[in-house]
Amino acid sequence: MSKFHLNTQELVQGKFKAEKVNLAFVFQVNCPGCFIYGIPMMNDLYKSYKDKFGFIGVATAFEDFEYNNEANLKLLLDNGTLVGETKKYYNTQFELSNYLEIPIFPVGFDRMTPCAELLNSNKIELMCSAIPNFANFSQIEKEILVAKVKSHYAQLPVIAETFTLNQLQGTPSFIIFDENYDISGVYFGHQNEDIIKTKLEQLLR
Template sequence: MPKFHLNIKELIQGEFIIHKVNVAFVFQVNCPGCFIYGIPIVNELYSSFNSKVGFIGVATAFEDFEYNNKASLKLLLESGTLVGETQKYYHANYGISNYTETLNFPVAFDSIISSEQFINSDKVELICHAIPNFENFPEIERKSIIQKVKSYYATIPIIAETFTINQLKGTPSFIIFDDNYNILANYFGHQHKEILKTKLADLLG
């Protein structure tokens, strides 16, 4: 069963307490869809399940680093201030520059490191070992794959660890995992809240 690798330096809001069932909501501050669809769903799930389920929001960054950063996240949490494309969307459609919904769940910023730090760590091998049957490949093939992954990430100046190690497809992403960080379900993009509600209810028995 694949593991969820949660790499954060600090919580910006709240306290994450691990439970038998947990939800990580991975989003970007400069991602209108994360605000239109993601945050309201997670707020509702948190309201319904927070006594039995652990919740953590992880603001990440794989593009638009001038907006997707810890400073923008803090502004959002403190005053609802929006930035970039998210601000443009809400201003164009609603005439507002501040998000009217608060994030009710614990929130952290993804661990951000340089490409040099990343490729010289054991985290590249975590990505490779997620490839089905990687351990059974001939040693020369394993080494070749590891080198190719390192060469790829050497071209990216800034690496968001949670987003990258878990090879997420984009934002918003919803990862459900247990108290041993085994991934129980993984969803990307706009999800109907009832799908997530039903999954959590089933896992809670």
């Protein structure tokens, strides 16, 4: 069972303590889908289950760094200020300049590490170990893959640790994990709230 690597800076809102069952929501502020589907669902689940499960939001950045940053996360949490493509979507579709469904759950910003620092640490092994069947690769295959991973991420100025170490597909992503940070489920994109809810309740039982 793989581990969830939760590497955030100091939380911007609320506090988080790993419980028996936890739900992490990884999003970007410049991601309209995260606001349309993800945040409302997380708010609903948090209202209903905050006394049973642990909840943590992680604002991350793997692109559009001028929008996806901690300063804009704070503006969102303070008054619903929108930026980039998210702002454009809500202005066009609803003529809204501020987001009405502000996150009420604990939220932190992903730990952003200079590319060279991350790739020259043992965290490169964590990144590769999240790739399916990596442990079964031959030594040569592992070395080739590590070189490809390093070459890919070397093009970025900084790397978001939670997003990258867990090799998430994109945003929004939902990760269910236990108090030992063992992952029970990973979901990417628009999700049915009942599916997430059922999985959480099953694990609690």
